[in-house]
Amino acid sequence: MPRILIINPGSTSTKLGIYENDEIIWKENFEHSAHTEDLLTPEERVKIRAKEIEGLLSKEGFKIEEFDAIACRGGILPPLESGTYEVDEEMVDYLLHKTGVDHPSNLAAPIGRLLSRGNIPVYITDPVSVDEFWDEARLSGIPQIERRSLFHALNMKAVARKVAEEMGKPLEEMNFVIAHLGGGISVGLQVKGKMVDVNNANDEGPFSPNRTGELPVGDVVELAFSGKYTEKELLKRYTKQGGLLAYLGTDDLRKAMKLAANDPKAELVIEGMAYQIAKEIGGMCAVAGGNIDAIILTGSMAYNSDFVEKIKSYVARFALVVVEPGENELLALAEGAKRVLTGKENPKRFKVGETI
Structure with a gap:
């Protein structure tokens, strides 16, 4: 060997x-x-x-x-x-x-x-x-900006291979929606071994422990020209100081869950993150025509069974949900x-x- x-x-x-x-x-x-x-x-x-x-x-x-x-x-x-x-x-x-x-x-x-x-x-x-994007997945809404495929490819591809093997089918015959739940969140659709669509965790998709995910364009433009922030400050705010950190002062899901036990605001923020993840998963299921063999939840946050259950409560009816926590790079x-x-x-x- x-x-x-x-x-x-x-x-x-x-x-x-x-x-x-x-x-x-x-x-x-x-x-x-x-x-x-x-x-x-x-x-x-x-x-x-x-x-x-x-x-x-x-x-x-x-x-x-x-x-x-x-x-x-x-x-x-x-x-x-x-x-x-x-x-x-x-x-x-x-x-x-x-x-x-x-x-x-x-x-x-x-x-x-x-x-x-x-x-x-x-x-x-x-x-x-x-x-491995479908052509239609590249369109952003204006010709000058193209959606880019940047995601947690190493871990998401690895768990897809593992789940396909466990299910006893060739990877090239299976369709998965894979959600990498870490400091950044990538939710992708893998069709017959190809990741044909996925959100860029820095710019799109759900908010995460320290990133904002998608934001209303008009409000972002207004802030960008307000004179209150430099370009670097604004990017840092969106990619390193957003999400749970901005709402609750921590980017540790475990601490946020403890806060949520006694704080309605923290509970709402946790529910909101699970809701946005589920919405992204649902969208990927939709563009696959509902033909999904499994929804795979991976990344560090997938270790938190209570948080995983919140996501499953939304998406379990779409397909089998498989939990592969961590990112064994x-x-x-x-x-x-x-x-x-x-x-x-x-x-x-x-x-x-x-x-x-």
Whole structure:
């Protein structure tokens, strides 16, 4: 069985894992040494993290050359098909110099490539920019703005594969509505293995623990030109300071649920979030013509059984509701690499200008 090193960078730390015999046999959330990352170039950040990761692995008794592959979190790439991609210099160059969004996940593939020294295959699986939209799903209402496919692809694709296997049917024959319930909320329609529509968790859909979701356009425009906020302040308000945090002062669902036990306002806010999630799920069921094999609830908030029951009270009549809590990204990355190593899936190649 293959042994796979897994790399998933955060802003100041990197989640690491080692996969063998169908399970994660070691994992660590490694905090990097104190340095001001904002003052470093992407290349410098990659070199520092790679050196520190290799040092930690050596200390734990692992050698890079003993791994069969390195599985990395996909960065902010152009729109591309779902699947597992081989990391090469073209992808590394794009992530370090050409991507339009500065995000820690952009460091993963370059770190893996550097650690491999060209001797070990390096892969990414299902980055956030996976795009399988129906043409009609791209229309926003004005030609100058197109709806974009940006979502929690890694986890949502992984749970779809798992549920299809549990139900004993090929993924390509099944239709799912999948709701990733985390700091951001993505609700998508996956038809025969393709995510044909999904809300962008930053701009659309339900409000979440710290994001506003969809807002009335007229009021947003009025605030934008009121002179009260800069562009950065307004974006931060909508994507980091909205939702539960704005209403209740906390973005922790567990704390919000405790507040709701004695506070009617908090109870209303919780009900409102569940209501909006259910409404988004219902819309996806509608455009699938009601032909849904299962509704899958996943992400960190799916651990909260009371909140899950609120959502199920609205949508259980549409289809079977399956709860797959959490977002085991390390396992999903490893399984993507394993599918390639064992010949179950062919690796895809990233080429700028050839993406969809």
